[in-house]
Amino acid sequence: MKVSILQFPGTNCEYDTKYAFEKLGAQTQIVWHKATTIPEDTSLLVVAGGFSYGDYLRSGAIAKFSPVMQAVKEYAAKGGKILGICNGFQVLTEAGLLPGALKRNESLHFLSKHHHLKVENNDNVFLTKLAKGDVVNIPIAHHDGNYYIDEAGLAELYANNQVLLKYCDASGAMKNPNGSVDAIAGVCNKEKTVFGLMPHPERAMETLLGSDDGVKMLQGFLEA
Amino acid sequence: MKVIVNVSLKAGVLDSQGKAVHHALNSIHFENVKDVRVGKQIVLNLEESDEAKAKADVTKMCEELLANTVIEDYTIEIVK
Numbered sequence: 001m002k003v004s005i006l007q008f009p010g011t012n013c014e015y016d017t018k019y020a021f022e023k024l025g026a027q028t029q030i031v032w033h034k035a036t037t038i039p040e041d042t043s044l045l046v047v048a049g050g051f052s053y054g055d056y057l058r059s060g061a062i063a064k065f066s067p068v069m070q071a072v073k074e075y076a077a078k079g080g081k082i083l084g085i086c087n088g089f090q091v092l093t094e095a096g097l098l099p100g101a102l103k104r105n106e107s108l109h110f111l112s113k114h115h116h117l118k119v120e121n122n123d124n125v126f127l128t129k130l131a132k133g134d135v136v137n138i139p140i141a142h143h144d145g146n147y148y149i150d151e152a153g154l155a156e157l158y159a160n161n162q163v164l165l166k167y168c169d170a171s172g173a174m175k176n177p178n179g180s181v182d183a184i185a186g187v188c189n190k191e192k193t194v195f196g197l198m199p200h201p202e203r204a205m206e207t208l209l210g211s212d213d214g215v216k217m218l219q220g221f222l223e224a
Numbered sequence: 225m226k227v228i229v230n231v232s233l234k235a236g237v238l239d240s241q242g243k244a245v246h247h248a249l250n251s252i253h254f255e256n257v258k259d260v261r262v263g264k265q266i267v268l269n270l271e272e273s274d275e276a277k278a279k280a281d282v283t284k285m286c287e288e289l290l291a292n293t294v295i296e297d298y299t300i301e302i303v304k
Contacts, residue, residue: 058292065289094292101294103233106240148237148295179240 001026004042008033013049020202033066047088060090089196100149106179112141118168121161124192128220136213138199145198147180226303232263
């Protein structure tokens with residue numbers, strides 16, 4: 001299992017992501033945004049979190065034109081697996097690899113805290129280690145995490161089991177921190193090869209740091 | 225040629241910033257303000273004399289980068 005982790009100017013979660021996947025036994029490599037190819041033996045490509053290009057214009061808007069993104073699109077078209085976390089999710093929606101868009105949080109505040117998430121669908125490699133309805137405790141850290149999709153798009157997400165995770169409280173009841181449509185925290189594409197979520201599973205790998213619920217999430221990829 | 229692009233959230237997409245500004249204006253006694261939408265203005269200086277070409281180019285810029293058409297609308301104004 002080889003995990004390639006994209007790094008743009010302003011990315012800041014690439015080393016946490018590297019730590020997380022290495023802890024699970026994967027080999028990792030960080031790929032600078034000027035690369036024009038994805039390392040050949042990549043079994044999972046992670047677009048890590050942070051503030052690519054300072055979030056100028058819109059979060060993820062400028063990163064989508066980085067040289068490496070052409071290779072990312074080709075990798076996706078061939079069915080390669082991609083996981084976008086936080087800013088990585090924003091980059092993937094901007095690039096058109098995932099549906100919808102991330103708007104400014106409804107409260108206008110930057111949110112940085114642990115938040116519970118409920119598994120909505122697990123018929124995909126990402127959440128295969130979890131059961132539908134499971135509640136996990138994962139940190140969120142974002143200013144633009146307010147997921148938006150129009151009604152037709154939302155109906156399509158539900159019809160294809162593309163809604164992965166929703167924000168909730170510890171008991172699993174819906175609790176919406178940022179104004180996202182239907183409290184959606186993560187989605188995937190129709191083919192279930194490209195995944196995106198605002199919360200940070202790579203920051204939930206050690207009980208000492210508040211939660212290791214991220215282990216079960218990221219493990220799904222390793223057994224795929 | 226100067227071109228002014230205005231980008232704002234689509235009608236129907238909740239504008240939280242607009243809402244906050246609206247409340248702030250009401251609270252400093254501008255009760256006649258009924259709605260506020262906050263957008264952004266991008267001013268481009270183009271080396272181009274053909275208006276139609278400029279308009280076509282800027283439309284492409286908006287579609288590809290300046291606006292996210294999933295949530296935003298844009299207007300283009302050419303200032304000579």
